[in-house]
Amino acid sequence: MSRPRERIVSTAMVLFHQQGYNSTGINQIIEEAGVSKASFYQHFKSKDDLCIEFFNKRFDYWVSELENFISDAQTMEEKFMKSFDFLIYMNEKEDFRGCSFLNIMSEIPVDKTEIHHVIRDHKGKLRDCFNKDLKNDILSAHIYLLFESSILTSQLYRSNELIEKSKLILKDLLQSSTLK
Structure with a gap:
């Protein structure tokens, strides 16, 4: 045990x-x-402290799963497309449960500042990764917002339809940028 x-x-x-x-x-x-x-x-010392531990472990798990999922991508475009495929994979694996960070954020009051800080920190790390890969603040912000909204809408509708449509938008965004 x-x-x-x-x-x-x-x-x-x-x-x-x-x-x-x-x-x-x-x-x-x-x-x-x-x-x-x-x-x-x-x-x-509290449920909040356990929640922060949960977020740290969940983030490590999620990033590890994502990195493993996209590890064989040959191009930056393929890496981003596979990132959206990863959302579909996680929806199927976790029955459209969505993002633990955003789910919990919607439940807790604003005065739980430490928990909100951890959520922002982990979401910021994801944004930073997008920006680091793309080296284009506007494009990476656009894709990040598309990514996050894909998680939310797929959970809401219990469907991957909008992730598939987001992939079409993503493909257009990446092909029209200087990233090839």
Whole structure:
């Protein structure tokens, strides 16, 4: 059996992603992780601290999956097209659950500044990657917004249709830019 901290984090990874932040209580996490309340608080001073740990682990997982998915791309255009294919893959794998960061952001009040900071930091890292690859602030912002909206709309409609249409827009954007 794994260590209590690992069980807590592992349990939170599933529950926060599937149920969200507000619908997941500390008592449920404690029960499903098979730890005592004292053990929980020994490792995390609050549910917010556990949520931040969840975000860090989720981000690492998601980036690792994305990098693996696009690793055989031969061109920058193919890399971006495969990035959108990755969204389809994740929708199928996770039953259109969408973005854990945006889902939780919609649940929490603005005064949870530390959680909001972590969300912005991780989203900023994704934006930075797009900008680093494209070296064109306007184009990378456009593609980033298309990428994020593809996640949201596919979750809303439980369909990959708009991701497929976004790929057509992406192809036009990339072909009309200086990136070939």
